[in-house]
Amino acid sequence: MVFAARDGDAAALEQLWTTCRDYLRLAAARELSTELRAKLSPSDIVQDTLTAAQQSLGQFRGTSDEELHGWLRRILHNQVTQAHRRFLAADKRDVRREQRLDGGPGLGGNGDARLEQHATPWRKLVADERAVALQALLASLPDDYRRVVRARAFERRSFAEIAAELGRSEGAIRKLWLRGLERLAEEWPAHDSGSSV
Secondary structure, three states: OHHHHHOOOHHHHHHHHHHHHHHHHHHHHHHOOHHHHOOOOHHHHHHHHHHHHHHOHHHOOOOOHHHHHHHHHHHHHHHHHHHHHHHHHOHHHOHHHOOOOOOOOOOOOOOOHHHHHOHHHHHHHHHHHHHHHHHHHHHHOOHHHHHHHHHHHHOOOOHHHHHHHHOOOHHHHHHHHHHHHHHHHHHHHHHHHHHOO
8 A cells, every 4th residue: 555655546645644644643642742732733733744744755665554653653753843843942932922811821831920830730630631531441442452552552562572462463463453543543532622621
């Protein structure tokens, strides 16, 4: 599919991006800071990533899904870095300097020093709630999906290692991985919005 997409097959390219979109959405959700989420959503970063990837697909030299995911993850990381520079590092656009219209502190915590002290615990609380929601979501996955997602995402094990442990082919493990990510991506927005209220 990668080769067909690289050779200009529009259907293959669309299928390729569809299979990668959920994986990238989860990666973007992990990389975006609270300050950047005030300006961008994970979907925005995924769209920018796929646009950049499409423009440079001819430069991709890998042959496996794992290499493609790594290449896309680097592009996504670059997109997040550029967004950080654009919205947080530039003084005029620094989201931390924004002020609410009601005179309260800005998105980045400018204002009352007492509120500034509570920013870090609040962020920790939100992150903890998201971690708990993700663990609950993982627990709700079918056993095969859960085992593969945990082994890949949290234990950083290769598809070959997981295949050997579960007595399945690498291809079957890759399919379980992608289906598990798709399930998580479908369910995550409901959990995420509930945890950040």
